[in-house]
Amino acid sequence: MxxxxxxxxxxxxxxxxxxxxxxxxxxxxxxxxxxxxxxxxxxxxxxxxxxxxxxxxxxxxxxxxxxxxxxxxxxxxxxxxxxxxxxxxxxxxxxxxxxxxxxxxxxxxxxxxxxxxxxxxxVTAQASYFRAQQKLSEALKKEHEAQRKLIRKLDTAQSQLIQAEKMASTGQLAAGIAHEINNPVGFVNANLNTLGQYASHLISICDGVYAQLEQFNDELKEQIDALFQSNHYDLLKEDITELIEESTDGLTRVKDIVENLKNFSLKNTEGVRTVDVCTICNQLITLISAQYSAPHYKFECEHEKVEVMGNPGPLKQALMNVMINAAQAIETKGFVKLSVIEKGDSVVIKILDSGCGIPVKHRKRLFEPFFTTKPEGQGQGLGLSVAYTAIEQHQGKISISSKENKGTVVEITIPKQLSCLENESIDSELDSPLTP
The missing domain is CATH 3.30.450.20 (PAS domain)
Known part of the structure; x- marks a missing residue:
């Protein structure tokens, strides 16, 4: 029984x-x-x-x-x-x-x-419940943060609300966060390297002693052998190198994420200058994939460097908003493909996702400020409006095509060179966003 x-x-x-x-x-x-x-x-x-x-x-x-x-x-x-x-x-x-x-x-x-x-x-049920509670907690935190900002900015103009949205993004916090994380990561990484060398030397010493075991007298030989066995030397030797390597790999991953956070800091004070679109896109994919792990991300470009004239901060913000929308459209499995194509005097950036798509009834309102299909508290409806404004001020165009349950394609076209008038005034215009 x-x-x-x-x-x-x-x-x-x-x-x-x-x-x-x-x-x-x-x-x-x-x-x-x-x-x-x-x-x-x-x-x-x-x-x-x-x-x-x-x-x-x-x-x-x-x-x-x-x-x-x-x-x-x-x-x-x-x-x-x-x-x-x-x-x-x-x-x-x-x-x-x-x-x-x-x-x-x-x-x-x-x-x-x-x-x-x-x-x-x-424990699938418990794990699912725990993850659901985590998502709910994150959603509540985001809702609280959004409400706090909206209350504080209630009596301001639309430009101030957009600025609040930007200030809430990961890029605005990146420089400070990266600095705080880099310090402990640096000395932990240095200590791990030293520990790895120490471990290697100790293993070499122990192996050398064990190799000479036959030359000792029987009593000493038995004592040394018993010491090795009682401390499980074979297990320690097999485990210690792998543990150090796994820890080093984890730190490398942390360093890569922090470095991309630093590089992707959204600063609007840089002014108009030459911007490498490929570098921005590579940083963007690394940053988004660290936050949204469900989709598979792919970047394609025929050239190592594709340059345009513009303000890096707003361009990064526009691309990040579109990429976040693409990643959030995929619940479990799918892909987000980012392509950069040179067409004469322009650069075309295509962001394709295999997500849920956009219903027909919503497509005419996509660029309206404060229009959102997300649950209350999870978005202010400014992401695509900010992207539209930034691209328009760079004399570019943004278009969206979508099929429900199939996916969405966002196509952004930016000229390589700005006109003289736009080049002189773009920095001031970015502080006065246009309504699409």
Missing amino acids: FEQLVGKLPVGIGIVDEQFNVVYLNDFFLDRLPHDLRDCYKDTPVTDLFQGQAKFLKRRLKSVFVLQHPSFSYWEQRPHIFPFKSSRPITGEETQMYQNMEILPIKDKSSGQKLACIFLQD
């Missing part, structure tokens, strides 16, 4: 030996194995049954057997350890299963054999 109960529990229970061979799997695991493996899984290495997770499982199991301590892995750290699906009880919809895993050291009382019990829990 106990074995039947364990077999039917709505959690995964598996037992493996020190060679990682499977001793037992309950129905939770068996029902998710391929049919040809369900009757012959015993004595098969768990790393063969789940090859995609072999390296991770081997590290965790080895740690449990050597240290005789439980090992935990929560869904926030590694969401999908095993390639299982989780179905919703009402809709029947299947999604990738979020899992908590605990590996416990156990021992067979009759034989004294060391075993490890893999305990797997489906």
Whole structure:
């Protein structure tokens, strides 16, 4: 009865030996194995049954057997350890299963054999609830911030509201944030490099001592060997380099994001000058992809450098507003493609997304200030209005074509050179936005 109960529990229970061979799997695991493996899984290495997770499982199991301590892995750290699906009880919809895993050291009382019990829990519902609460909290924060700004700017003109929208963007905060983050990242990175060198030297010293073990007398040889075994030298040697490399890779990613935040700082005081559109687009994709991870982003340009005359701040703001709209139009899977094309004396920037598209009834109002289809508190309806104004003041054009449930294409055309009149007055005009 106990074995039947364990077999039917709505959690995964598996037992493996020190060679990682499977001793037992309950129905939770068996029902998710391929049919040809369900009757012959015993004595098969768990790393063969789940090859995609072999390296991770081997590290965790080895740690449990050597240290005789439980090992935990929560869904926030590694969401999908095993390639299982989780179905919703009402809709029947299947999604990738979020899992908590605990590996416990156990021992067979009759034989004294060391075993490890893999305990797997489906926490998809809890993870979904947690993520929904996170989104709700973020939406409430954005709503509160928007309300605070609107109340403060209620008695001002439209130009002041647009300025408030810009000041709320990530680019306006980038320089200060980047400076604050760069300091700790710098010394942590330096410490990691030094730690990596120290670890390498220590491993070399230990390997050198172990290589000369035969030259010592038996008593000293036994003491050194026992010291290596008691401190699990093989496990430490295998783990320490990989841990340092993973930490260094994480810091590199942080540095890249911070650098792009600095480069994409939205400053309108630079005046009219030569602007490299390709550099702006590359920075933009890095910045947006860090904030909106669902779509796949692609950038295409025939040339390494495409230059126009203009004010970098408003141009960056216009492109960022359009890119954010494209990213937000995609809920789970899809792509955003950014293309730069030279056409004679003009540059064409196309932003294509495979999102939900724009209903026909809304297309004539897209550039109206304060028009938005987003839920209350999640936008002021100024994004495309700001983009339209900035592009128009650069003597350019912006057009949008869209199909519901297919996607949207935004095409921006900017002349490479501004007329003399516009070149002289564009900086002052940017402080007095036009209404599309």
